[in-house]
Amino acid sequence: MANIGLMGCGVVADYGHLPAMARTDGLECVALYDPDAVRLSITQSKHRIERGYTDAAEFMASGLDAVAITSPATAHHDNVLLAAAHRLPVLCEKPLALDQAEAEAMISAMQAAGAPLWVGFDYRFSPVSQQIRALIAEGAIGRVRDLRLVYLWDLHGREVRGQDGVRNQRREGRMLEGGPMADCGVHQIDLARWWTGSEVVDARAEGVWVEGYAAPDHMYLHLDHADGTHTLVEISYSYGASCPEACHTFVYEIIGTDGLIRYDRERREFWLRNSQGSRELTFAGEKNFDGMYAEFSRVLAQGGETTLPTALDGLTATRLAMESTLALMRRRTGG
Ligand SMILES: NC(=O)c1ccc[n+]([C@@H]2O[C@H](COP(=O)([O-])OP(=O)(O)OC[C@H]3O[C@@H](n4cnc5c(N)ncnc54)[C@H](O)[C@@H]3O)[C@@H](O)[C@H]2O)c1
Missing domain, CATH: 3.40.50.720 (NAD(P)-binding Rossmann-like Domain)
Incomplete structure (x- = not known):
């Protein structure tokens, strides 16, 4: 033990x-x-x-x-x-x-x-991520050309009244961790590298300041992979934040030369369409801490090869997220 x-x-x-x-x-x-x-x-x-x-x-x-x-x-x-x-x-x-x-x-x-x-990239252990990886590997949608990975999170939370007006405490805390791309988007960046098995060779970003934080609170990151695949990661912490009712969007779309895979967490949809027809896939949540800890336990006991994401995976995703966020901040302030 x-x-x-x-x-x-x-x-x-x-x-x-x-x-x-x-x-x-x-x-x-x-x-x-x-x-x-x-x-x-x-x-x-x-x-x-x-x-x-x-x-x-x-x-x-x-x-x-x-x-x-x-x-x-x-x-x-x-x-x-x-x-x-x-x-x-x-x-x-x-x-x-x-x-x-x-x-x-x-x-x-x-x-x-x-x-x-x-x-702790626990998204890799979700049965959804694992099915997507296996389907890509077996060529179920031909050659992958484009990934659209979208997470619009309004981060509703406790509002606190400070000297400078009403602030959302929860969103403020998360924005201090480098903004939405570094805090959450690193999961999507990691999935794009892991699913395609192809390294990112170029990155370009656009950012929108919906609220007045240092980092953009709505960001688009375009990644070019070595094998020619393009990935768009769109992440927001302010989407619909002023609306009384939460309205999240969490979607994966993987587009290939023979069809596409679509996962929509809010609509509970997960399917594949290609030249053979349509197939419903087994829906699950985007996270899986149990799967991650099962592997942690196994490798601590037995050693050897592991599917746990490495520190280099962590560094690569964070570097892409932080560099693009900082470039946008510099562009905004003219620095
Ligand atoms: N993998 C995921 O799906 C996922 C989800 C949420 C958060 N996270 C990540 O987990 C981390 C924690 O997020 P959270 O939302 O639980 O934050 P949190 O603010 O709710 O909790 C952080 C805790 O760490 C404590 N703490 C502060 N300084 C510390 C220190 N020097 N050493 C040890 N503990 C310290 C705080 O007192 C607090 O109890 C962040 O890096 C966040 O990005 C990952």
Whole structure:
């Protein structure tokens, strides 16, 4: 049984990582770390985890076999370096880091420690993503030419009244993690690389400032792959934000020389159409923390090859997202 310690007792730990770990054979979450004592204690009692630490050094020295990092992106670098100092394998949430130099330092530290660093791209483990990858590989839609990956998230949340007016606290927090492309779009960028098996050789972006954040809150990223495929990733954190009723859009469209695959989460549609006709595919959600932890448990026990996304996958997706976001910000300010 592998003893796992989790750093960062927030939203994704609560709904994703901790429930998945509790359902996974071969590992157990035995210790939690969070600098916020209140969040730590709420998470400890809800998930029945006895050992909780607000001191990171004490947490690291508490007899762990591996670490899951679910802190904000700005804390990933320091958390990973601490795990490297204890030679512990790490599964780190995306984005790996907000800065390429930080991501490279994390990778070097883990390599020097001889411990693996994986990135929590849980979308890869969704049965939907896996069906798409298998269908592409078997040529079910001919040669893939174009991917349209769209996530328009209005991020409705608690409104707070500050000195500068009413702000959406939830959206503000997410915008601090590099904006929508670095925070969420990295999943879609990673899927585009993973599904096509073709590296991105060029990237161009457009951005819209619906609200007054530093980064654009609605972004379009065009990626050219080495094999000639084009990917459009469109991500928004402000789409319909002023509407009382939430109106999300989450769509994958994969267009090939012989047909297309379409997944629409909100309409619960997933189908393939090609020259042979139409086929309904088995619908599922876009995330799968259980699948990711099953593989984490297996590789910790057995070692060897793994389907867990690598630190290099994390670095590549984050670099494409951050570079394009920063270029748009510079263009806007004339810098
Ligand atoms: N894979 C996914 O589908 C998915 C979904 C949501 C969020 N995320 C990612 O997970 C991470 C956490 O997101 P969240 O929404 O849970 O955030 P959150 O703000 O709800 O929680 C973060 C927690 O980390 C704690 N924290 C702050 N500084 C810390 C530090 N230095 N070390 C350890 N813990 C620290 C905070 O007190 C808080 O409890 C982010 O990187 C985010 O992008 C991934």
